[in-house]
Amino acid sequence: MKLLPHWVSRPALVALLAALVVGAVLPKVLGLSVYSQNQVTETFLFVAAALAWNWMGGYLGQVSFGHSAMFGLGGFISARLLLALHLPFWLAWIVGGLVAAAYALVWGHPTLRLRGPYFSIATIGVGEATRLVMTYWEDLTGGSSGLSLPITPGLKSELYWWALALMALVIAASYSLRKSTFGLGLLAIKSDVDAAADVGISPTLMQDIVLLLSGFTVGVCGAFYASYQNFIEPGDMFGFDRSISFVLMAVIGGVGTIIGPALGAVVFVMLRQYLIGSYPQLYLGIYGLLLIVVILFEPLGMMGLFFRIARRFGLMRPEVEATLEAKAAVGGGAADPGARQGGAP
């Protein structure tokens, strides 16, 4: 069978299709309440957003603290299009995503020449500047009073299927970006950008492409979120917590892996419901603490725990496990298990 590129593994494909089928029949079989189904929809949405963030933060090693800019822009552009032109919502999402992608390229093309912490600091500036501009740009965002979107009956439950489809597409894209020959180039850039350039890679071009894709996807997620919430305001859409939430999802689950950010998003959405309900004042602080704990003790998050278990019980061949772990590592090469043991007190 030569329908698929050689880097697509049959088991992975089967697993994705099986997950899709489960996701599709889940609400019917379990008879989920409207509330639970909405929770699952939101989870799907943030799985997609966390994976798109991970293309930058995990595959390229360029940790962005400014992805709320694209999330918010996608949301407000698509909301305005829905209100003014009554476009079908999927079309509004795509246009929102395209505008977000273009915006990402405008700030990203110059800043992506920076690497590591310098890039991260620049993205904080981009995110905050965007939030301020958007808060005062009332014609687009409605200012601090926000925007209300028309509610059509049944839309929320219909959005479940759209969220499932969006998530499936983004998982497939994550897999392609990670396993293809393009993905090999991204990993090379993460490891050593100059050495990568010396064998013919163009880091500028490849980083721009990834940011464009990531910005587009996060923009579509923001647009989806706007349709789903019926009401959006700039403080929430462009907020710094929004950016941090993408970082957290990926870090909790495991940056640089495919499954990690998806798991992280699930945990994050569930945890947030509980924390906001029980400790509304503390929940951001608890996230901060969680971030520190994960980075100190298990930099690869839940996937790191999984690798640890796999090593302990011999679930994978050691060299396979080591290779997977090396590819996920943030610095592009802290593959030495001793490095992490040494780091943990």
Place this chain on the structure above:
Amino acid sequence: MTVILRAENLSKRFGGLKAVDAVELELNDGEILGVIGPNGAGKTTLFSMIAGSIPPTTGRVLLEGNVISGGSPRRAVRAGVVRTHQIVRPFQNLTVLENVMVGAIYGKARPLGARERALEVLDFCSLRDRAPQLPGGLTLAGRKRLELARALATEPRVLLLDEVIAGVNPAEALHMADLIRSVREKRGLSIILIEHVMPAVMRLSDRVIVLDAGKKIAEGKPQQVVKDSRVIAAYLGESASAAASAQPGPAGSPTPTSGAAPASLPTPPANPTPASIPKKGPGGHQ
């Protein structure tokens, strides 16, 4: 013999420092050209300009008549000029095979058959059995061969080797020298070689150029160059050079300068550094 690569009036200024000063260089097809000179002479800067990593302040580099300098390294690699690094820089997060595949895929933008081509190059560099490992598990000599393999996978015409022999043990140094020779014989590449291990330069190079303080001070057959008084001065200081030039007869090989004239040594390439380079510490990667 046809000239494949030519550097014209190549200079690089870093602020007030002229790292490379109006260097002219010609590489013939199939030749191995040695570049020697004391530390800080501008050898690596010269390489960086030829490989496109840094733009020259003046001058240009031509590969078969086409300008390759002043753009990006990608331009040079696509044209057929690739470099290795003095301090090895493997992609630590990729296996040995994947490291070489990156070269095979991106060197000429040819993803098809990259795996097979990479395996062939690994075979050539005696790294085939290491293919599924991470480069962190290789010895320094192994990592230097990986650096060479990754460069070869881009299918270059001209290979720039920056100290691929220095720092490895004598047996590995001999192996590397053989490998470099077979790169020329079997793969038909032209090679420019920066090397501090003098016996290796003397044995491998068809021709040598000597840099000092950014300027080319001598050029010629290895045996002639090491007798040049300016070269001796550059390596050993003015007084040694005066002593050398005081020797009667043009062909006299003065004994005090034996440090600079080891071409006559019958031994394999000497090894100035300890044979066992300690493996990199935890998490250390350059």
